[in-house]
Amino acid sequence: MKVGSRLEAVLSSGHFAVTAELGPPKGADLEVIGRKIELLRNCADAVNITDNQTAVVRMCSAAVAHILVENGVEPVMQMTCRDRNRLAIQADLLGAYALGVRNLLCLTGDHQSFGNHPQSKNVYDLDSIQLIQVVRRMREEGVFMNGEPMEGGARFFIGAAANPFADPFEFRPLRLAKKVSAGADFIQTQLVYNVPKFREYMHRVCDLGLHEKVYILAGVGPIKSVGAARYMATSVPGMDVPEEIVERMRKAPKEKRTDEGINICVEVIQQVREIPGVAGVHIMAIEWEEAVAEICERAGLLPRPSPQLPEGAAK
Amino acid sequence: MIRAQQKPLVEIESLIGQAKNVLVLGCGTCTAVCLAGGEKEARTLAAALRVSAQIKGVQREVRHSLVQRQCEPEFVREVEEEALWADVIVSLACGIGCQVMNERYPERLTVPGVNTCFLGAPIEHGVFDERCQACGDCILHLTGGICPIARCAKSMLNGPCGGSQHGKCEVNPSNPCAWQLIYERLLSLNKLELISAILPAKDWRSARDGGQRRIVREDVRL
Structure with missing residues (x-):
């Protein structure tokens, strides 16, 4: 194994992996984090900690990731290129590693115009693919981006995102190949609701042989309401929610709508699990962490395996 | 070319303050081509400032003139007489032209009459798109x-x-x-x-x- 994180151990031993997501609080309240940790514990092999997601200020991902480590839940720290130049990125990586973080998701990051400080200056010194290269060189060569040796390496299990539903569709698998060649070990995709289109994407990915070089986790998530379904279907660029999903939510009796959202999520998990090249699921239940345990239970994803971790691996 | 947009009249007036003699100075190159600060725009702005002063009962004389390339000291030398007549000069050139005027005529304040926006090209008449940073x-x-x-x-x-x-x-x-x-x-x-x-x-x-x-x-x- 490259790093010896629990996530890497689960994936490399051939188990169908489960990751979940925890959004840090819009404040310094530790209780919120503790509550969410307990909702996700035992459901997921690792839990993503978002980094100022949708460009809205929240507690920093490294601090929250560290709190997870302390509580015995393995984090996947997300890092975007929007708010940091190459100095800050590398500094934060060293700090996160020293605090026990072992999995990293490398993102370009949502543009600040969508967030709560649209007046801000953006950075984008690097893009996600260049960030992956930086993290891989840290691990494989023990050097900073400028080639200078590090005093004590930072060895991360390197994740990247992929959106099979953004345009141009034909270029998406080739762009995934760029992420793999940059050094990505695992991929977490955008939320999948259009399973046939995702199947076609995965077919192309497998034709390129990428599924043998990288673990691909399909992004899934429960929809809470008709409004949320419609909003995602019409107003979120790069999201593909078919009309039939919106209809299913609409037709469900009002008091059963959240159940229907969970039903759809469970069905999508069962369908993507059958698609060649899919190594796991990434469950994004944004501000609805309560739903994750039920989804995992009903999709037959529990209990989570306890893979043998190498000697000296992180907690 | 450099693309610019004229500032609103109210803002330009606030930049002029209490000045009695005002020179509106257009530029015959980039801002003329993007219809923000050429001869025609300088003339129109000067007229608007005159009318506004009249309405508000402010004692003010407004003249306008043009420099072919306000970004070059050689060219702005041509308007020395008008520049020294003015209390305030409103530059309708890009930020470069405005700074060259301030450098060439340090005893006069030249204020910006346009916002310099980007380097771009017209994609249709009256529509300009950024192309270069x-x-x-x-x-x-x-x-x-x-x-x-x-x-x-x-x-x-x-x-x-x-x-x-x-x-x-x-x-x-x-x-x-x-x-x-x-x-x-x-x-x-x-x-x-x-x-x-x-x-x-x-x-x-x-x-x-x-x-x-x-x-x-x-x-x-x-």
Whole structure:
């Protein structure tokens, strides 16, 4: 194994992996984090900690990731290129590693115009693919981006995102190949609701042989309401929610709508699990962490395996 | 060319303050071409300032004039008499022209009458689009002649990001996604290999991040 994180151990031993997501609080309240940790514990092999997601200020991902480590839940720290130049990125990586973080998701990051400080200056010194290269060189060569040796390496299990539903569709698998060649070990995709289109994407990915070089986790998530379904279907660029999903939510009796959202999520998990090249699921239940345990239970994803971790691996 | 937009009249008046003699100085090059600060715009603005002063009962004389290239000291020398007559000069040139006037006539304050916006091209009559950020290290040969630094909201070198949909940029859907354009152009040229390789992180020293830039041409120095 490259790093010896629990996530890497689960994936490399051939188990169908489960990751979940925890959004840090819009404040310094530790209780919120503790509550969410307990909702996700035992459901997921690792839990993503978002980094100022949708460009809205929240507690920093490294601090929250560290709190997870302390509580015995393995984090996947997300890092975007929007708010940091190459100095800050590398500094934060060293700090996160020293605090026990072992999995990293490398993102370009949502543009600040969508967030709560649209007046801000953006950075984008690097893009996600260049960030992956930086993290891989840290691990494989023990050097900073400028080639200078590090005093004590930072060895991360390197994740990247992929959106099979953004345009141009034909270029998406080739762009995934760029992420793999940059050094990505695992991929977490955008939320999948259009399973046939995702199947076609995965077919192309497998034709390129990428599924043998990288673990691909399909992004899934429960929809809470008709409004949320419609909003995602019409107003979120790069999201593909078919009309039939919106209809299913609409037709469900009002008091059963959240159940229907969970039903759809469970069905999508069962369908993507059958698609060649899919190594796991990434469950994004944004501000609805309560739903994750039920989804995992009903999709037959529990209990989570306890893979043998190498000697000296992180907690 | 440099593209600019005239400031609102109310803002320009506030910049003039209590000045009695005002010179509106157009520029015959970039801001003339983008219809923000040529002879016609200088004349119109001067007339508007005169009418406004009259309505408000302010004692003020407003003249207008034009310099062919306000960004060059040689050219702004031509308006010395009018410049020294004025208490305040309203420059309708880009930010370069306004600064050259302040440098050439330090005893007079020249204020900006336009907002200098970007380096761009007209895409239809009256519509101008940004094309270049003058980063100092051109890579258009790698990206099908389409600049991702100026035209991608994230200046990505390995795009498109997940927000590209129906050929549009999620940050402003009236703009095309630069990386969709790059992909299509390279596909049509049969040169997709140019973006199949990872474009490395950029050296921003040649851009404004390296501090104020200067070009020295030893071969033509006097």
